[in-house]
Amino acid sequence: MKFGSLSFVPIESFVNKAYKLSRDEQISQVYDVLEERPLSEASNWSWMDVTTAIKRGEEFAMEASTPSHWAYLRFSLRNPEIGKYEITGTSPKFNESGVTQKITPIRSQEADPRFGKIITCATRYVVLTITLQHPIVRRAWILGLDSFREFEEEI
Numbered sequence: 712m713k714f715g716s717l718s719f720v721p722i723e724s725f726v727n728k729a730y731k732l733s734r735d736e737q738i739s740q741v742y743d744v745l746e747e748r749p750l751s752e753a754s755n756w757s758w759m760d761v762t763t764a765i766k767r768g769e770e771f772a773m774e775a776s777t778p779s780h781w782a783y784l785r786f787s788l789r790n791p792e793i794g795k796y797e798i799t800g801t802s803p804k805f806n807e808s809g810v811t812q813k814i815t816p817i818r819s820q821e822a823d824p825r826f827g828k829i830i831t832c833a834t835r836y837v838v839l840t841i842t843l844q845h846p847i848v849r850r851a852w853i854l855g856l857d858s859f860r861e862f863e864e865e866i
Contacts, residue, residue: 714723714764716828717775717854719798721775722839749773758828764859771859784852786838788809796840796852809842809850829855 759775761784769788774781779801786794793809817835829835832855842848 712771713760713762714773714858715761715803715832715834715854715856716758717761717773717782717784717852718759719850719852720841732756735747759855761854765855765862766859767862771856773854773856773859777851780805784811784840785836786814786836794840807842808814808844809840809848811840812849813839815860817855829853831855832857836863 758776759777759780761773761775763772763774764806766770770785771788772783773783773844774783776782781799783797784794785796791811793812794814796807796809798805798807800806815837817829817837834856836852836854837853838852842850
């Protein structure tokens with residue numbers, strides 16, 4: 712069953728390389744770019760089908776795949792820094808894991824065709840992540856969910 716779509720791209724694809732920016736400045740520029748021209752590169756991105764999507768309270772967990780990649784993303788709307796992700800490719804050289812840094816809902820421009828595969832999704836987020844190993848890679852995950860399995864928050 713398909714629950715939605717996601718794509719992950721290096722944050723540097725949003726950042727003006729002419730300037731030396733701090734990490735916070737780079738993250739700020741990602742959001743500035745998305746506000747000015749939301750997902751204008753979406754048609755060039757590789758979208759993955761979300762095959763598992765679970766929401767428990769304020770936390771989401773999902774898996775997505777293509778024939779060449781598998782990705783797992785877990786994040787908390789309440790505590791963005793406790794999330795994590797994994798990406799595995801068919802090449803043993805492409806295995807990546809890291810943590811989430813910031814989560815922002817995508818609310819604006821509901822009918823903008825540049826949203827690509829997630830234009831009709833009711834639940835949409837930009838999730839910024841960073842690797843735990845070298846080389847350091849920061850990514851922006853653009854995701855949209857049509858549905859998810861929802862569970863009560865554990866007491």
